[in-house]
Amino acid sequence: MNEIFMNVGFWVLGITAVVASLFMVTRENPVHSALWMLLTFFAVAGIFIQLDAEYIAAIQVMVYAGAILVLYMFVVMLLNPKSTGFIKVPAKVILGSVVALVLFLQFVMTLMGTGVIKSAQMSGMNLPEGLSNVKAFGAVMFTQYIVPFEVASILLLVAMIGAIVIAKKD
């Protein structure tokens, strides 16, 4: 029974994510695009929760849906675009999309034939005894992966210096 609920949930979230991202790239008004992107983020976060990755889901909502999207909105509002409705799609683009879709279906069929999709069965993670998801994540992050974690701080420092150099008025 639980299995069925999970499956239904996955299909609902998955289809929402795909449809919302499609709407996102076809809107001409950037504000609408951003709102559709928000929906995509939430749907993807839901999928992460289904995969027992609550931490990633929370980060997805907080960082992407929270911080990054707000930033996008600020930029969009500052630029103040006027147009609305759909992007006008030229005929050759539609033709190209059809070709791409056919190719994609062929890829999927080939992959199905080789059994990749079957072998990529989703299964829950094996968490260490007595640790919840977030705790396990943190434990690994600050022991085994301490070096990349620290290098990331240098990365952010460089990005900050760079942003100031590029954006500051002389």
Added chain:
Amino acid sequence: MQNFMMNLQSIFPEVLMTIFGLILVVLDVMTKKEKKSMVGYFGIAFLLITALLTNPQVGGKYLGFNNMLMWDNFSYVFFVIFALAYTLTTLGSVEYLKDKGILKGEFYTIMFFSILGMMFMVSAFDLTIFYVGLETMAIAMYVLAGFNKNEMRSSEAGVKYFIIGAFSSAMLLFGMTYVYGATGTLNYLQISEVLKSGLVADNMTVKIGLILMLTGFAFKISAVPFHMWAPDVYQGAPTPAAGFMTVAPKAAAFAALIRFVYIALEPAAGLWVPLFSILAVLTMTYGNLVALAQTNVKRMLAYSAISHAGYMMIGLVAMNPEGYRAIALYSLIYVFMNIGAFTLLGILKNKGMVEDERLESFAGLAKKNPLYALGMLIFMFSLAGIPPLAGFIGKFQIFMAAMKADMIWLAVIGALNSALACYYYMRVTIYMYFNEPEYEVEATVGRSAFITSFIGVVMVLFVGFFPTAFINFVRHLLV
């Protein structure tokens, strides 16, 4: 305790560099506005100190942090290459930056931190460290490309580099997730073990992952057909930054790629060797053919940088120690000749009518600035690989490695390509020595540009006549 010492030794150079980088940030605030080149000179001193303190003895290997970070001769040689690129770029950039009104300490600070990122890329034994190192380097490069924000071209280069860089990084990451999903590990040694065990030999997931990752790498080393960003970025970036970008990040990407494919993908050689052989042929041939048609020397050098990446790829697919030693040697030589050429290019100015770097600007320079013309001639001959100069030694070693690996066809294609490349390098010298000037051009070799090009010329001649010094330097490399 033993473990702790090993960890410390493996990360010591990077820690030292981080401290020095932070000191540079502080120094930048303390120097006066017109003395910002001091920051760069301090950077050179810091690099010298690091290079002296961190030299591992021959065969010394410090692998720390759960086999994630390695400091050995290989990392050290590539660190020296980055340090030399930084030194020459810094020395040669002062007048150019002052002239364009962008002499800021951040130029040097960011370049310094980019070297730190490159060190992590080269020392990484784990995909996570490799990736954060790569991003540190890449972000620094985006900023350097767009550093001259008063100029449209430079901003365009920065944005273009950023978008393509983000795209290729995404591809690399996507590939990494597949590899991780199939092998269950990010460590090079463990990936190699899993691949060797044959459990995932026919698994499409691994293959898709590796293809995506190698495509990402191909973007970073600007291999054809993933090169389209390179000419615009190199042409738009401030000339000293372009010189640095054609040398150091490329060497870093090659070194990281060597580590990854020789250690992690060694069991899967059947998959990537043909791929990179094809890419090498395409890159060399396309880069050279398109360079033939260029009338802007900076853009021509950008295409020549693409074709040089193609030559280096021959060393990669040779799949023997000679191959990656030849790549290290080639990068080392390339530092001197390419940054030298870019420095000389940077001081060429025509009175603002057309692009400074047009081929016609070089006409008749030999009569007006004989020293400038001589320097440019030596760099061009060396880039073309004319025998007594350093460029020849580099190419020779690469082709020898290919011969040793029974890839004679690849060596032949490489040799034919360098013959083809002679045409466009020679054209610059022909313009300088045999053509009459069409318009007023100014090429005052200032003090700093003189020092850089002098070092470049001396090294190119020295290595050309006495190659053993450099060959000994890379002889003991082992991934």
